[in-house]
Amino acid sequence: MDLKVSSPKEIAKLYREQSHFSSLSRADVGPVITSQYGGKYNNISTEWTQRDLERNEIVTFCRQYIVFHDDKLIVYSGPSGNCTEIKGELLSQDSPSGEMKAVVRECSIKGEEKQFLEIWHKNSKIKSLNLTALKKHGKVYEDEQFGCLVWSHSETHLLYVAEKKRPKAESYFQSESESGLLGDDEDVIKAGKQEDTVKGNQFVYYEDWGEALVSKSTPTLCILDIEGNNVSVLEGVPEDISPGQAFWAPNDTGVVFVGWSHEPFRLGLKHCPNRRSSLFYVDLTGGKCEKLSDSTAVCSPRLSPDHCRIVYFECDVYGPHQQCNKLCMYDWYTKKTSVVVDVVKRGREDGFTGIYSSMLSHQCWSADSQRVLISSPQRSRKDILVVDTSTGQVTSLTSKSDMGSWSLLTIHRDLMVVSCSSPNCPPSLRVGFLPASGSEEEVSWVTLEDAQMQPEIDWQILTFTPPPEEDNKQYPGLDFEAILLKPKDVKEGTKLPVIVKPHGGPHSVIVTEWLLSSAVLCRMGFGVLHVNYRGSLGYGQDSIFSLPGNIGTQDVKDVQFAVESILKRGDFDREKVAVIGGSHGGFLACHLIGQYPDFYKACVVLNPVTNLASMIGSTDIPDWCTVEAGCDYNTNTMLSSSMLEQMLNKSPIKHVTQVKAPVLLTLGAKDKRVPNKQGIEYYKALKALQVPVRLLWYPGNNHSLSKVDAESDGFMNIALWIIQHLNL
Numbered sequence: 001m002d003l004k005v006s007s008p009k010e011i012a013k014l015y016r017e018q019s020h021f022s023s024l025s026r027a028d029v030g031p032v033i034t035s036q037y038g039g040k041y042n043n044i045s046t047e048w049t050q051r052d053l054e055r056n057e058i059v060t061f062c063r064q065y066i067v068f069h070d071d072k073l074i075v076y077s078g079p080s081g082n083c084t085e086i087k088g089e090l091l092s093q094d095s096p097s098g099e100m101k102a103v104v105r106e107c108s109i110k111g112e113e114k115q116f117l118e119i120w121h122k123n124s125k126i127k128s129l130n131l132t133a134l135k136k137h138g139k140v141y142e143d144e145q146f147g148c149l150v151w152s153h154s155e156t157h158l159l160y161v162a163e164k165k166r167p168k169a170e171s172y173f174q175s176e177s178e179s180g181l182l183g184d185d186e187d188v189i190k191a192g193k194q195e196d197t198v199k200g201n202q203f204v205y206y207e208d209w210g211e212a213l214v215s216k217s218t219p220t221l222c223i224l225d226i227e228g229n230n231v232s233v234l235e236g237v238p239e240d241i242s243p244g245q246a247f248w249a250p251n252d253t254g255v256v257f258v259g260w261s262h263e264p265f266r267l268g269l270k271h272c273p274n275r276r277s278s279l280f281y282v283d284l285t286g287g288k289c290e291k292l293s294d295s296t297a298v299c300s301p302r303l304s305p306d307h308c309r310i311v312y313f314e315c316d317v318y319g320p321h322q323q324c325n326k327l328c329m330y331d332w333y334t335k336k337t338s339v340v341v342d343v344v345k346r347g348r349e350d351g352f353t354g355i356y357s358s359m360l361s362h363q364c365w366s367a368d369s370q371r372v373l374i375s376s377p378q379r380s381r382k383d384i385l386v387v388d389t390s391t392g393q394v395t396s397l398t399s400k401s402d403m404g405s406w407s408l409l410t411i412h413r414d415l416m417v418v419s420c421s422s423p424n425c426p427p428s429l430r431v432g433f434l435p436a437s438g439s440e441e442e443v444s445w446v447t448l449e450d451a452q453m454q455p456e457i458d459w460q461i462l463t464f465t466p467p468p469e470e471d472n473k474q475y476p477g478l479d480f481e482a483i484l485l486k487p488k489d490v491k492e493g494t495k496l497p498v499i500v501k502p503h504g505g506p507h508s509v510i511v512t513e514w515l516l517s518s519a520v521l522c523r524m525g526f527g528v529l530h531v532n533y534r535g536s537l538g539y540g541q542d543s544i545f546s547l548p549g550n551i552g553t554q555d556v557k558d559v560q561f562a563v564e565s566i567l568k569r570g571d572f573d574r575e576k577v578a579v580i581g582g583s584h585g586g587f588l589a590c591h592l593i594g595q596y597p598d599f600y601k602a603c604v605v606l607n608p609v610t611n612l613a614s615m616i617g618s619t620d621i622p623d624w625c626t627v628e629a630g631c632d633y634n635t636n637t638m639l640s641s642s643m644l645e646q647m648l649n650k651s652p653i654k655h656v657t658q659v660k661a662p663v664l665l666t667l668g669a670k671d672k673r674v675p676n677k678q679g680i681e682y683y684k685a686l687k688a689l690q691v692p693v694r695l696l697w698y699p700g701n702n703h704s705l706s707k708v709d710a711e712s713d714g715f716m717n718i719a720l721w722i723i724q725h726l727n728l
């Protein structure tokens, strides 16, 4: 069968075209304004990201909209201007009244990177503080894990997280003039102080928080007194705790934050909400710090609009990296904690399968402080759920819609701003009012920004029941799903080539949302099968727990079963099957070509796990290797030969001698999660076995391989590799 699109020029054109669709990253609703004619309206500010292939970067831009309403229904809405690119903003936040805006900006002055904290009011920047020159702390944290920029309720102070100031280190052999003690560092003079220096500490190792959090080691809570231009580092946070995700307590008496334990050493945090952490409160006057939650793993605390309660997610420490969350609630005045929504072992009759999001939206409460909104995978969809905090009842706002997946961007006085998309429809922007309790299903959405549907793509969710011999004895009766993308209007009798894509994690999920590379592959003429094998998020805790100890078998067999099942339908060509996977998905791809050597005709792996036994000593998440191999973990765990054997036995490198499929590897030079030595180990084995192999090396890229050139070059190479080896 000829592909619709197969020449490099045509593929690049299609990729360029499809990468113009932008994604929503944020929305903020301004205060309600009453017009001179009595009509009420809100301004909505949205932030979008888009790949700019010419500039080789992801650009962020904003667009404003206006929404007229009567507090229940939207009567008129539309954009109020064109897009504007946002540059250099690390963090930004409107004040609670909407009168002011704070921005942390990074810019280069005379070739040196500086960070500024700016306050904007009406049409001017009223303050710009050079945080770098102040030298109260290191770089400001802009990441989602720790970072925040929060106005006090009184709008007089700002709270943010920054790296703890490190004493200047110098060699024992540095002369006084070289060391700057007699020097003329302009910023030091302006700041009015000389720095303490420590000799012999230049090469001291600082642990960091791993993948995507490199150079983030010791976060501190910092407060700017806006009137006094004074930045202070908050005291009272316990020495063994790294604080983040902070906000002001009711009445600004102190600060509430999540504190992660960093003793005896730091473990990677990205995709790992299962790290020992608690909710803390530090009092501003006495510096007294108290724990508000038990020592489990917590994240995303959010204060209710009436300032009486805090909701947050909680899960177990260690074990599978991502699990079903509990939604907990702390009452500020009674100091009592309750579990609002518990862990769900198996999907419920009403369709609710548990909470699997890693983050709550920054604004997630209904106006009356009774209900909380959560976007979460529910099997292969992502839906917006409403939780009644007094009854624990969960209702889906979106499960009945045709759109595949929904995310809440924000909610303000019950006006919800959401993003939705499907595998054949890029993200669009919608708004709607949260209906009264009990009538949630009556929600009516108004589209602010429509997306261009891709009519050439067909998609569906397939459900599979594993054959009896593959049922998990400890967790029987679990099913799983796959999302199949197929080109529309295929000539009768044509058998399509198919690309199988198992996701990484393994405790993650692919939902029915816009997926750029799959959309392009589908438009080229491939069937694309995303398999959410048992162990994926969104199917209940039992499904997650069924996998550790069984990786390399249960997940591999589920993927193979899904592919074999679609081949039986007759639309696909059994001789033209390729597999692509990244990380644990790469682990599965390598297993599949090793265990089914005649089945797959081409394989592509992105930063794959190939040998757990060799990965454990170099990854930022050594616990992942032990837990997934079926062993327990705690920080005192010392390796034994039997553990290493178990890890090796579960690894795809065990099957490498059987491999026949040509393999393309794409590796990130700076991957801390699955260090590139994993890919190189597999590459060398294939070379020795004379299996066709090609390795692409992306400098400056980490585990996600998400820099624009790595992603686009990677895509082209992947597509051409598959075309070549499937003889298309």
Ligand SMILES: CC(=O)N[C@@H](C)C(=O)N[C@@H](C)C(=O)O
Pocket: 270, 271, 272, 321, 503, 504, 505, 506, 508, 582, 583, 584, 585, 609, 624, 673, 674, 703
């Ligand atoms: C927990 C984790 O990061 N596991 C990796 C081995 C992995 O598979 N990561 C996934 C989430 C990825 O797609 O990068």
